[in-house]
Structures are given as structure tokens and as C-alpha cells.
Amino acid sequence: MFGCLVAGRPLQTNLQQVDETHALFELPMASAINHICVFLLGTVPFPDGYGATVHFYWPGKGFQLLGMLSNEKPSAIFRLRGTFSAVSSNDTLFAGSPASGGGPALTALLGLSIEPLPEILNEMTTLPSAISRAAPVASDATLMAERVVKHLFNYVSSFVSGGQTLTPDTQVPMALIAKWYETFMSKVQNTGLGFLENRE
Template sequence: MFGCCVAGRLLQTNLQQIDETKAAFELPAAETINHISVFLLGTVPFPDGYGATVHFFWPGKGFQLLGMLSNEKPSAIFRLRGNFVSQSSYSQAAFSNPAQPTTSADVTAVLGISIEPLPQILEQVNALPSAVPKPVPSPSDGAILAEKIVKHLFNYISGFVSGSSGTSLSPDSMVPMSLIARWYESFLSKVRAGGIGFLERQE
């Protein structure tokens, strides 16, 4: 039902069933893991009203909730390096007992998956630090954001359109609507992939 893939490694489908609602993947050489992708294989959907929480276990530090999967969200990518915080939770004893202590050079971590009712899952996921709502921007923040978006559009178009001098964008330059449509699709793709941080990096 589930698969996982550590960036730079082969796909793992060697899921170990713990009980009717819990399963786990062993992740050898965990100290080298940066990102991990978890997904439904598409063979068996969740029952109506159910999904799964995804947990990461580091020996000696317990389980940490990473996020969730559902029929509407059948895959997710999680960044592990730099984000793991030692914490104890009710899920620590839910999966198999950790292996015997290992050296830091050869750590086997565990990716735990727990099938649960969606309301219970959403309650846990909404409590994650990353789920804390951001402050509502003030009107001045909106004006600054609008200015950055327009600047991004101008910089994009100026890379394709030449003015009458043939060297740069001018008030007389003709801009094809298809170019603006391409910018719009590219802009939305960047926002969906990583938010609006890229606007801060533009010159």
C-alpha cells in the first residue's frame, strides 16, 4: 500500500507490518538522509474518512510527526536534515522497539506510518510548528508585495522583449500576451513549490 524513497537511493517497498493500523520502513545509514518521499502505491486506497500520519524515529530521540497522507494527498516529501527535534509522544511506543544502540556512523532510523481517522490526523498536523498561521499582512505589506510581483514580471518580460533600439524594453515595446501567460504559469509554479521567498532574492 505504501512506498518510500530516500533521495539518491532506490525505491523501498519493504514495509514491515506492525499491526492492523501501523507499519514501518527501516532506513539504514540514516545519517546521510536529507529528504524522503512517502506515497501510496495506488493499489489500495484508504477507507473513507481515514488517512495516515507519517513519523520519523531516530534511535534515542523518539518519534517525531512529519505530516500526513490521504486519498486526496497520496504523496509527500519531507526534509529530515536539520529539522529533527527530539521529542516524546504517544506514538513512540506505537511502532516496533528500536534496534540495539548503533554508532553514529551507521544509524538505522525508522519511518512509521499509522492509519487513523482524518479528524484525528488533522488535529495532530495542525499542531505542528509549520502549521502555525502567519500574521495577516498589513496594507503596507500588500503594497510591498505587489511592487515585488510587478518587478518580477517586468524583469521576466525584459529578458524576452527588445525595444525600438533593439537593446532593451522601452515604452514602445510590444509584449505578446503569450509571454505574460508564460510568466503567470512560471510564477504560480514557483509559489506553489516554495512560497514567495524567491521574490526576496530578485535584483
């Protein structure tokens, strides 16, 4: 029913069933994972009124809610690096899941929990990106503008090569700024403004 794709790795369909409503993907060498895509394979839809919450388990830190899937939203991409918070979701959801070892070859878990959509939508309101979407941007326009400019500056700086630094005299091609704008707007539409709070 589900597929999992870690950027730069083969597609995973080796889902491990925990019980009737819970399943897991094992993610070996988890410390090297930046982004992950989870999706419905298209073979079996959710029953009417149901969807799945997606959780990430980092050994020693518990499960953290990442987002959701439904028949209307059959896929999602999540950024894992630098986004794990100290607050975990319900660790008892996936009771009986295999233990994950530590070290460089650390294995993390991606958990899927099939639940009624009203419960899922209620859980989604607790995500930082949902809180950011709900908060009026105008409440602190200066802080928001600073975060947007910092995001642009960091993006442009990543293209400066060698030992050079970005100075007021550095010329930046308009195509680079246009690419940043497209990427930025796509992130805002897909995840809200929560990503601006990440310290990179």
C-alpha cells in the same frame, strides 16, 4: 500499500507491519538522508474517512510527526536534515518496532499510523509549519521580510564558486533569481512558512 523513496537511493517497498494500523520502513545510513518521499502505491486506497500520519524515528530522540497521507494527498516529501526537534510524537504508537543502532551506519525508522482523518487533521495543527500557516504574516512583517531575504541571499550565495564572496558589486543572473522564486513559492504552497525558521 506504501512506498518510500530516499533521494539518491532505490525505491523501498519493504514495509514491516507492526500491527493492523502501524507499519515501518527501516532507513539505513540515516545520517546521510536529506529528503524522503512517502506515497501510496495506488494498489490499495485508505478506507473512507481514514489516512495515515507519517513519523520519523531517530534513535535516542523518539518519533517525530512529519505529516500525513490520505487518498486526496497520496504523496509527500519531507526534509529530514536539520528539522528534527527535541519534541517527539507518541513513542508508544510503534511499540514493538525493531531497535536501531547508532554510529555512522545508524538506522532510523519511518513510521506510518493509519488513523481517522479528523484525528490526523487535529495532529497536523501541532506541526510548526501548520502554526506558521495559521499565524498572520503581517503580525511581524519585518521579521518575515528578513527571513525571506536571508533565504534568497543563502540561495544565491550557494552559486558563488571558489574563494569568492558575494559583494554588492556581484552580478546575479535574473534566471537564478527566477529559479529561486519558483522553488520558494513551491515550498510555501506545500509546507507553509515554517522552513524559514530553520537555521541553515
